Amino acid sequence: MSAVKIDEQVAKTSGYNVIGKSVRRRDALAKVTGEAMFSTDVKLPGMLYAKVLRSPYPHAKITKIDTSKAEELPGVKAVVSVKNTPREKFNTSATMTFTVPHLDPVLDQYIFDDVVRYVGDEVAAVAAVSEEVAQQALKLIDVEYEQLPAVYDPLEAMREDSPDIHTGCHEGKNVPGDIVKIAMGDVEKGFEESDLVIEEMFKLPVQKQAQMETHAAVAQVTPEGNITVWSTTQTPHPTRMILSKVFGVPHSKIRVLNPPYVGGGFGVRIGCSGKAEPIAVALSMQAKRPVKIVYTREEDFTASDTRHGGYVWAKLGVKKDGTFHALELKGILNAGAYCSFSCEVPGVMGAMGLSVYRIPNENFVGYTAYTNTTPAGAMRGFGNPQAIFPLESVVDMAAEKLGMDSLELRLKNIMKTGDPWCLPYPCGSTGLAECIEKGAESIGWERRGKLNKPGATKVRGIGMGVGTHCSNAWPFCVDYDNAYITIEQDGSVQLATGVPDIGTGTSTSLPQLAAEVLGVDLDTVNITFGDTASTPFDIGSHASRTLYAAGTAVIAAAKDAKKQVLEYASDLLNAPAERLDIKNSTVFVAAQGLTNSCSGSGVCKVGSGERTSITMKELAAHAHLRNKQFIGVGRIVPPNSPPWEAHFAEVEVDLETGQVRVIKLAAAHDVGKAIHPAIVEGQIEGGVLQGIGYALSEEIKYNDKGRQQNYSFHNYFLPTAEDVPEIDAIIIESNDPSGPFGAKGLGETGLVPTAPAIANAVYDATGVRFKEIPLTEERVFFGLRNNKA
Amino acid sequence: MQIEFKVNGKSCSLDICPTMRLIDLLRDELGLTGTKEGCGEGECGACTVIIDGEAVNSCLVLAPQVRGKEIITVEGLAGDGELDSLQQKFIEHSAVECGFCTPGMLMSAKALLMKNPHPSEEEIRQALAGNLCRCSGYSKIIEAVKDVASLS
Numbered sequence: 001m002s003a004v005k006i007d008e009q010v011a012k013t014s015g016y017n018v019i020g021k022s023v024r025r026r027d028a029l030a031k032v033t034g035e036a037m038f039s040t041d042v043k044l045p046g047m048l049y050a051k052v053l054r055s056p057y058p059h060a061k062i063t064k065i066d067t068s069k070a071e072e073l074p075g076v077k078a079v080v081s082v083k084n085t086p087r088e089k090f091n092t093s094a095t096m097t098f099t100v101p102h103l104d105p106v107l108d109q110y111i112f113d114d115v116v117r118y119v120g121d122e123v124a125a126v127a128a129v130s131e132e133v134a135q136q137a138l139k140l141i142d143v144e145y146e147q148l149p150a151v152y153d154p155l156e157a158m159r160e161d162s163p164d165i166h167t168g169c170h171e172g173k174n175v176p177g178d179i180v181k182i183a184m185g186d187v188e189k190g191f192e193e194s195d196l197v198i199e200e201m202f203k204l205p206v207q208k209q210a211q212m213e214t215h216a217a218v219a220q221v222t223p224e225g226n227i228t229v230w231s232t233t234q235t236p237h238p239t240r241m242i243l244s245k246v247f248g249v250p251h252s253k254i255r256v257l258n259p260p261y262v263g264g265g266f267g268v269r270i271g272c273s274g275k276a277e278p279i280a281v282a283l284s285m286q287a288k289r290p291v292k293i294v295y296t297r298e299e300d301f302t303a304s305d306t307r308h309g310g311y312v313w314a315k316l317g318v319k320k321d322g323t324f325h326a327l328e329l330k331g332i333l334n335a336g337a338y339c340s341f342s343c344e345v346p347g348v349m350g351a352m353g354l355s356v357y358r359i360p361n362e363n364f365v366g367y368t369a370y371t372n373t374t375p376a377g378a379m380r381g382f383g384n385p386q387a388i389f390p391l392e393s394v395v396d397m398a399a400e401k402l403g404m405d406s407l408e409l410r411l412k413n414i415m416k417t418g419d420p421w422c423l424p425y426p427c428g429s430t431g432l433a434e435c436i437e438k439g440a441e442s443i444g445w446e447r448r449g450k451l452n453k454p455g456a457t458k459v460r461g462i463g464m465g466v467g468t469h470c471s472n473a474w475p476f477c478v479d480y481d482n483a484y485i486t487i488e489q490d491g492s493v494q495l496a497t498g499v500p501d502i503g504t505g506t507s508t509s510l511p512q513l514a515a516e517v518l519g520v521d522l523d524t525v526n527i528t529f530g531d532t533a534s535t536p537f538d539i540g541s542h543a544s545r546t547l548y549a550a551g552t553a554v555i556a557a558a559k560d561a562k563k564q565v566l567e568y569a570s571d572l573l574n575a576p577a578e579r580l581d582i583k584n585s586t587v588f589v590a591a592q593g594l595t596n597s598c599s600g601s602g603v604c605k606v607g608s609g610e611r612t613s614i615t616m617k618e619l620a621a622h623a624h625l626r627n628k629q630f631i632g633v634g635r636i637v638p639p640n641s642p643p644w645e646a647h648f649a650e651v652e653v654d655l656e657t658g659q660v661r662v663i664k665l666a667a668a669h670d671v672g673k674a675i676h677p678a679i680v681e682g683q684i685e686g687g688v689l690q691g692i693g694y695a696l697s698e699e700i701k702y703n704d705k706g707r708q709q710n711y712s713f714h715n716y717f718l719p720t721a722e723d724v725p726e727i728d729a730i731i732i733e734s735n736d737p738s739g740p741f742g743a744k745g746l747g748e749t750g751l752v753p754t755a756p757a758i759a760n761a762v763y764d765a766t767g768v769r770f771k772e773i774p775l776t777e778e779r780v781f782f783g784l785r786n787n788k789a
Numbered sequence: 790m791q792i793e794f795k796v797n798g799k800s801c802s803l804d805i806c807p808t809m810r811l812i813d814l815l816r817d818e819l820g821l822t823g824t825k826e827g828c829g830e831g832e833c834g835a836c837t838v839i840i841d842g843e844a845v846n847s848c849l850v851l852a853p854q855v856r857g858k859e860i861i862t863v864e865g866l867a868g869d870g871e872l873d874s875l876q877q878k879f880i881e882h883s884a885v886e887c888g889f890c891t892p893g894m895l896m897s898a899k900a901l902l903m904k905n906p907h908p909s910e911e912e913i914r915q916a917l918a919g920n921l922c923r924c925s926g927y928s929k930i931i932e933a934v935k936d937v938a939s940l941s
Contacts (some may be wrong), residue, residue, distance in 0.1 A: 022883060024880060024881075025880070025883055025885060027885065027888060028879065028880040028883070028885045029880060030888075031885045031888030031891045032863075032866075032872070032875075032876040032879050032880060032885060032891060032895060033823070033863065033864070033866070033867060033872075033876065034821070034822070034823015034824070034862065034863035034864045034892050035823065035864075036888050037822075038825070038888075038889065040825070040826065041816075041822040209923075210923055211887070211889075211923055212825075212827045212833065212835060212887060212889035212890050212921065212922070212923050212924075213825070213827070213887070213889045214827070261887070261888055262887065263825070263827075263887045263888070263889030264886075264887040264889060264923050264924055266923070296829060297827065297828040297829060297830070297832075297833075502887060503886040503887025503888065503889075503924050504886070505883075505886070676883075678882070678883035678929070679883060681928075681929070682883060682886055682924070682925055682926070682929055684926075685925060685926030685927075685928045685929070686886065686922075686923070686924045686925045686926045687926075688926055689925075689926035689927070690923070712828065712830060712832065713828050713830070713832035713833055713921065714830065714832055718921050718923065720917075720918045720919075720921065720927075721913075721914045721917040721918050721920070721922075721927045721930070721931060722914045722915060722918040724914075724926060724927045724928065724931075727926055727928055729928075
């Protein structure tokens, strides 16, 4: 029996010491005292401040650009534009640039180009002694534009008479990259064999991540050409790869790091933070001084990735007894002006939309089309919410047509462990049935239909939605993790991992995993993270993967270190390594149990052969004196596994004003195993509130000049502390066989089925089916009125 | 222009540009970077500080306006090495995620409790309504403040 097996056996028999407990978050003290350092706080000697000149037009050719007057302004140290920056194409999405071996990378961006493709596109940038001077200098840059025709809707953009936004779209007019197709069984035959077929089109809004810290970067270039960038990225290592490609500098000479905190992400900075990193580096190279760039909130809205809006068609075929027999999903989403994640998002949309239910005949076709709007990229959920709002709406419609309870209909059809599905990894675990049961209990599902008195102007309704997601990006794109565990000379533990902590608690939960495996006190474990210079490669924090995937590497590293420790201790304790274990930072002979009487007693002399235990501190010192250190390495390609979630909403609709208020949202989540329950709850609650925003109030619209109408918190409505309803975050643990101590992904699931749960509740309350979100007062008011007429 | 004011109990006298915002005075001149800028237009509350007992968005205040006034920033919450009970409860409740809104949340909550030591949940939500948080869903933050409000 290996040491690893003993470790697992000990955990099983004695329970866990560290995981499963809401220990104090490691970042909390620094964050409540104001000492936590973010990119926007970085200040270096001689540092300059940057501002960006952005296009006022949605589509134009730059026929002239003269920066000489700006360069002459006192205090200006560098001006960069298409004229003096690398003509190296890239994609601000790290994934598309480097990590999708099955796709041809769509590289459609320069730092600055001579064509601008949306209002806010980068034209030039200035570094000066202050932001004020930089801002003044922008006005002195002389640019002449030749305006080009523009298009804002993806369906229009695909028409032959629309302008070409990029060249080389081989799949169709303005369609970037490849069209995603997923198929199982025979969907045509499946619909023929169905007793009921529901087919509807849905329209989805453009949502914004609206993380609280806007994009920021500080770049420093040494005289030898080494580059250091402090930034808000969610992916320090892949971001370094992008900078290396753009500037032609080896990876080894570039350091990208978080300082170490990041004010949220939600997908918006997987790769570059807008273009903050490359612009700061370009300016710093010219000015030969450190350069800091901080996006204004308006820049963050208008010039960094959004969620994809667009159109989704859902067609569901059902047998008389309620068995789902065929499903077809089709999505045409708005890519915006540059590709970013627009090739991968439809893939996840299809993969997740087809994997909730056991359906023998399934088909998905999805793609995006370029338009002259802000690029769409990754946002929490990554295509999944766009699939689940339509899917869970047609499931409810089918239930009504069949005269079945929609909860029972779902229970009858949901995926079970081991069921065949379209994903290239097994359905390893599912607690969805339990999620449905617990969520229904919390909301009081049986109250449905008995909530309203005749003639009431405010009516209540209850609705539900279910969904799944992934726990990392493998095998959709390259996804691997490394971790180092170093046992220091005093027995304390140094953990190094390349993932950042963007607020999700990674810097707390990963040390928990290491301490649990190693059997050491959590306080002795330190973590280094989010820095390419001191951590091994990791693809970063996204795809709900950080705890699951990086955690798997941390466990592998800890097991490796533990094996070395036990082998070394074997001689000292005169017992085979297989019989040793570590608990309370003490190596002991497992068969004899951990004795507290070791220190000071006769048996404690190292090398005497009589002792039965030795502390990690003693052991590390003993090893050090014999030229030995224990260094564990974890190198893994993570498996993948589905988390599951069921949301139940109770809403109140004001029939006179169209206002929808969520009274309660019960969110039951199968997270596999909650390593840190309070962090898990926080992830669920925060995700749910973003889902409520997606359902009710968050939407970016464009006017006929291509300008965003919702570019600030004045006119883009985030839910506030006064809007948040009771959220019952229910944790279900299905103990996944592949995840760290049974854990699965969680980060994105909180908002996957929220919108359909709310829309289904609105239908329950009003009898009006809304196929477009958000359910703003205006949309609901007119929806109710038109329905009456 | 020369202005005198107090920050976190200490008197300051500074020569400043009259168009400087308070947030820049705090962050750039005094190095108090705990006060965060999330929008620069008074919508997100990340820059909230307390001026003479009132929670205020420091991005909307010009530096000359604080002449003779007393400011508390997040750095001034803990006294004599002891955390304020709000800070303690935020830690206990894991009411901290990315942490960018945290200083502003704490200051809005502190201003409320200075005036009203035992507010209702409704009053807490109202006091925090000007502080946006995108990570947490507010639940744990509200719970933490409620917990402090229930202390005798």
